[in-house]
Amino acid sequence: MKYQAENAVSSFFYYMWNAWSKEECKIVFGNMHLHFWDKWSSLAGKGIFGAAERFFAELSEQYQKQLVERAVSLYDGRAFRKEPDDEDVYVCEECGSTKVEITAWVDANTNEYVSDSDDGEWCSDCEAHNTLITLKAFKEQMQSWWELCEFKVMEQITGLRECDYPSEDGSQAFVDAVTQWWNGQDYERKREIYNKHNSNKE
Numbered sequence: 001m002k003y004q005a006e007n008a009v010s011s012f013f014y015y016m017w018n019a020w021s022k023e024e025c026k027i028v029f030g031n032m033h034l035h036f037w038d039k040w041s042s043l044a045g046k047g048i049f050g051a052a053e054r055f056f057a058e059l060s061e062q063y064q065k066q067l068v069e070r071a072v073s074l075y076d077g078r079a080f081r082k083e084p085d086d087e088d089v090y091v092c093e094e095c096g097s098t099k100v101e102i103t104a105w106v107d108a109n110t111n112e113y114v115s116d117s118d119d120g121e122w123c124s125d126c127e128a129h130n131t132l133i134t135l136k137a138f139k140e141q142m143q144s145w146w147e148l149c150e151f152k153v154m155e156q157i158t159g160l161r162e163c164d165y166p167s168e169d170g171s172q173a174f175v176d177a178v179t180q181w182w183n184g185q186d187y188e189r190k191r192e193i194y195n196k197h198n199s200n201k202e
Contacts (some may be wrong), residue, residue, distance in 0.1 A: 015071035
């Protein structure tokens with residue numbers, strides 16, 4: 001991601017002081033996280049002061065970049081970064097993935113962005129040239145689909161059964177229960193359900 005160089009150092013140290021953990025290590029280094037966590041633990045065991053500097057110095061340039069990119073994605077200098085609004089985030093129109101790319105013209109000497117290219121958009125999850133839409137639009141799309149689902153589909157997804165709820169008010173009790181269940185799922189889980197069960201995608 002792009003960031004002001006003068007904030008990168010502060011972002012890194014605030015991240016290491018306030019957020020660094022085994023879980024963060026896994027996010028940054030993936031399958032190699034146990035190796036790097038052991039390295040961190042060994043360095044921190046010699047004294048927590050200076051551990052971040054020692055750890056950073058022992059990383060290769062690529063792993064240093066991964067660590068700093070993660071720090072800067074969470075912190076803007078000494079402050080938490082504000083999460084972008086849903087209308088400012090783009091996702092794949094087909095699957096809702098945020099792993100999307102767009103070709104662009106970049107200055108060969110400065111690496112500065114110049115303009116978008118006409119060559120198209122790409123979704124890494126679909127491995128296809130799909131149109132991009134905003135996260136807000138995709139969430140609305142999923143919500144509309146959920147509200148129009150047949151009860152038998154909702155039962156299959158949630159494990160809840162309409163017959164287990166009072167019928168005095170029609171099916172409202174069941175509707176309230178499945179609505180609460182749906183609202184309790186995070187975006188990635190909703191996206192997984194939507195992509196699996198949406199009949200328009202079959």
